[in-house]
Amino acid sequence: MNLSASSLWLIPALPLLAAAIGALTPRGGRSLASGAAIIAMVGALGLSVAALGTALAHPAAHLTDNFTWFSIGTDAVRLGWLLDPLTAFMAVMVSFVGLLIFIFSLGYMKEDANFTRFFCFLSLFAAAMLGVLVANSLLLVFVCWELVGLASYLLIGFWFHKPSAAAAAKKAFITTRIGDLGLLLGMLWLYHVRGTLLFYDGGNGVLEPSSLALLSHGKIAGGIALSTAIGLLIFCGAIGKSGQFPLHVWLPDAMEGPTPVSALIHAATMVAAGVFLIARVYPLMLADQHLANVSVHALTVVAGIGAITALLGAAIAVGQNDIKRVLAFSTVSQLGYMMLALGVGSWVAAIFHLLTHAFFKALLFLGAGSVIHAAHHEQDMRRLGGLGRRMKITFATFAVGMMALAGVPFLFSGFWSKEGILHAAHAWPVSQLPLIAGLIAVVLTAFYMTRLVAEVFLGSPRSDAASHAHENSPVMTVPLVILAIGAVLLGLIGTPAWPWLQSNLGGVVVPAESIFEGPGLMVLSIVLVCLGLGVGWALYGWRKRRDAFAPDPLAVAMPGVFAALAAKLGFDEFYALTFGRLNQLLAVVADGLDRWVWGGIISGVAWMGEALGTFDREMDESGLNGGFDAASEKLRGVGNAYSRAQTGEAHGYLRTLAVAFVVLALLLLLGGVL
Amino acid sequence: MNLTFALIAFLILASAVLAATRRDLIHSALLLVGNWLGVAFFYLWAGAEFVAFAQALVYVGAISMVVLFAVLLTRRMRTELPLLVATRDRVVSAVLGGAAVFGVLAVAVLRTPLDTNPAKPAGSVSMLSLGQQLMGPQAAAVLIVGVLLTVSLLGAVVLASSDADGKEGAP
């Protein structure tokens, strides 16, 4: 199967068409909207697989198809499609996971009144996401990126009648847009320097050697290279979308959306877009590496942010009680891993983890969705429990996902991809701190996932909802099973023994064993995973929770730490107190300025005019008018008399005229002196 | 004194006095026609033939018709009401006023040394020169008079018809 770059646009166009159909379908047309969406995703998947075939045939090439969008001054804004293994692998992943989530949604959203709208938004989202993947222009990426943000806004706020959902949607949109601001500026700068935003354009693209040489030579203030500055601005966009510290706050709140949305947005696609973007512009990020005397390299920042995020997310996840929030922070943490991998120089490892993570995190979210659906929207894991016996398929698949996430050795995909990252971190010459952060996060990950599984599936039901839960219909469980299979098998294409993915992704054959530096690190990480699992089991699995109100064992052991973690380390409050307050203050000040100062100046001028008028009036009334009134009074008397003379009789007037004439004439004649 | 002039003057004054004193409006109007004819004769006598004809056409031909129209359209008032005391007073005062004005004017005319040019041949102005005057230096005045005529006619129409309309569709 083959698909040329020029027909690549079909991949996002199909879901877009489905979205249009969904938008035009009335509420009743549930099967039309969902059918269109699913068929479109199947089509997109087929095309993606075809594209993958093409890409694998030329793994080192960047197949492009560029065109002009509009002219801007003397030059033109050009967009294009790009087909390389990165695009193709991502497209296959997104359309495949997306398809499964769509199918799952058929069951999950069955009772929702706005079923057609949901599928419309889902399709729009998928279209935008696929658009990001196939774009060969930073501008086109940005366009689709914004549409991804929009679709996520619509989906997170899907149940907007819940105030928390509406607030979360807005928060997600605004927070990611803060990051996008950086991306926009980076884009503007890049365009200013290079006059194009195409990634690959037969030697003129921004990611091609001539451009990179130019960018890494120019230095700006602060001793950093131009490419560093632009790269970091672009990275801001990735921070926003991928929920990296310090803009990670939107991601957990976004769990207010329906669970399939969480699976789609916060596992497989949207959050992956940031990682994908950095992988896409990797040559640019890498361009400053050869410079010795710069104050900072772009990738160092990426690695730092990634390490902090990985550690932070994992730590906060430990303190959460909402099943989806645990998963959300786990996503934050895993995205931190990917950024870390990008930062330490191995984008291939990052993408590998991205792909495996997409499968097992989608699996976990859908599993959680399955639990929530069965337990009548009970999400607090203290009130669940004992579901393992009632929901066997869900439990089994969830356990697979949990082990993949925790990195249980050898069988599960998460292990291999995480190992790749840890090895890359180990090999990073700059610092070993990311490695240490990653290793601590390994322990924490295993711990909180054990806690999650033990609380939800083991023990006895602790609420009515949990005790009446039962397994869901196949439309929901079959996707779980498929994802579980993927979560296991996908790891096998990137093991040190057979680095097929790594070889094909980068277009450079990676020799077997080359991503394996000896057993030391792997053994260490296996030990750490076991440590995390063991402690988790000791605290939660061995002595099972009796009722929903029993304190958390960890809270008993370390109350201060647990409370801080449960409060998400206070980021939200901190932002609300600083940026939120500041913004509100500025807005109020500006509003006040407008109302009182600018408006006040006008009113002041008006008031001064009025005051002058009042003063004049006083002057007139008391001073001038005194005499004037008297004179007027007389005049009025004269006027009255005169008015009486106006009899209205024409004869009288005529007579007066005659008399007056005679008098005048006599005066003239007799006087002769006048 | 020129006999012709005397005759003309007599015609003018007599018809005017009669017209002013008749009680029947129709009579007054007809006598006035005589008066206007007399004026036309005066113009002829003075050598202004064109003006004379204009006078005859406009006054004798047109305005007299207007007067008759007015009289006929307001039939109920064809005859003057009987003289009332107030009316008599008015008549007396009017005659007194008129006499005063005439006295003043006459004195003024007679006392003013007006030099004349009897040597001037019996004045006559040719139609050609009159036309050239009117179309040349006086063209603007001619135009303005034309506009005035139009406007006054329009105004007359509006005046005469406004009440009838007003009753139907009051604003």
Add this chain to the structure above:
Amino acid sequence: MNALPCTIYVSFTGALLALVAGTRSAATARWVALVTALTTLAITLMAAVSFVPALGMQTLVDVPWVASLGVRYHLAADGISLTLLVLTAIAATAGVLFSWNIEERTGEFFALYFALIGGVFGVFLSADAFVLFVFYEIAIVPKYFLIARWGSTNREYGAMKLVLYSFAGSALVLAGLLWAYAAGGGQSFGMGDLAAAAVHFTRAEQLGMFALVFLGFAVLAGMFPFHTWAPTGHVAAPTAASMLLAGVVMKLGAYGCLRVAMPLFPVGFVFWQPTIGWLAVIGIVYAGGVALVQGDFKFVSGYSSVSHMGFVLLGLAAANVQAASGAVLQMFSHGIVAGLLFAVVGRMVYERTHTRQLADLRNLPLHRLLPFAAVTFVLAGLASMGMPGFSGFPAELTILVGTWKTSPLWAAVAALGVLLAAAFTLRAIQLSFFGSTQPAVAGAMPAHPLPPITLAEKAGALLLVGTTVLIGLKPDLLLNWIIPSLQSPLYQVILKGGAP
């Protein structure tokens, strides 16, 4: 193309006809208005089809007017004019559709409305500064009556403020133009002649004249800190008038800046450029901030207009072809989008619910009561915050790209305005249409069912949404006209990168 002056005449004729028709029945006046608007639209579209982009203004009419002063009735058009003419015609048509429900003195309303439109057409077509000024004045007067007679909240105050600002602005413009005319020897008010004469002015003269003329026009364009007339005026105005006010009249100011102030006094422009740029940038962010805390729905739209017009001024201040073309595109885009916003706020919501307070609206399940309005407003909001796919995106992008060339700092701060736009738009959307949390709460539902959205409103909304999406996807439709115009010799003095 040569029929373009007819737009002026058609508008004024339409005004008279509407006045006459209004004495018969409101419906007749409406249809007269619609036909007039559609005629102007047809004329401009036909002109657009036959338009061949060229470097300079293409003269349409040129006859002496006041010979003793050297004033010529000189109408001409180029791509910039054409863009704005099309905008005016579209906005006028939509405005008529959104005024379909006006029952009170319909004839007079549309008469004033088209008098305003005719003036606007005239300004966009004038190639003689004096003629431009005359049309500019013609456009100002009807505004007052439209607002004072048919307006709502605080209408006398809003109308008076607006008109005082407008007249103050036009007084400045007149002073500057007369100065230039006198200094140029009092020969001609023709734009080309003035520009040729301006070369010989002293630096001080140029600075002064530019300041007068630009400030005068910028007041109408809503430049910070002379913007306060805009929100109050918009709020006070009836729907169609706010649509025109934000959509078209504010463009008059920006157009005057671009067409008169900048090419005539290049030296003055260079001197004032940084000031203008900073004022524009401050205006963008400042108005965005103010919009964030407004309690009145229409004030949010009003301040968003100020913020968007800040982008236009920024594009002009950046002084290169990219930014300036973006500015013209933004004028078009904002004209459409602002019209849409005011249509939803003023016509669809306010005239049905009789409140514009977000605090009240959030208690109404408006998204259920008026689903069409909700969808329209969401689309308008997206367009307003510059989402890709709507015309605001290429416009703001082009402005930012161009601005970056001149000053990256301006671009960076202005980009912050984009963020604020997202924030205040989302806030307004949520509070207005999706604010009701409990639709079933007793008392939340209005006592009487709201009248459904009428066909005329739907048609108007579709017209505007269609336009903004079309331009959003294919900005070249307009940019192909605009850019050659900006590359004309007249602008080469001030706009960098202008060589064709």
Add this chain to the structure above:
Amino acid sequence: MNMLQACLLLSSALFCIGLVTALSRSNTILVLLGIEIMLNAANLNFIAFWRFSPAGSAPATGVIFVLFSIAVAAAEAAVWLALVIALYRHQQNIRLQEATRLKG
């Protein structure tokens, strides 16, 4: 007393007759006719001065003046006819002394 003075006296007399008519009669039509007579008297003066004025004055000014005057009189006649009719319609008679609506 030369010819000019005679003419002027004639016109004065005519004027006074007109004046007396206008002052004494209560019928609006007659009042207006009186005014018409006064106008004619004025016209006589023009012609008289033109006829007997010393040579060298403008050739036909008097004549032209009278022509215009006659034209204006025609216009005036039309207007007063309308006025009379309006008055009649208004108060069902045409007595001038009753038309005092414009009383101050």
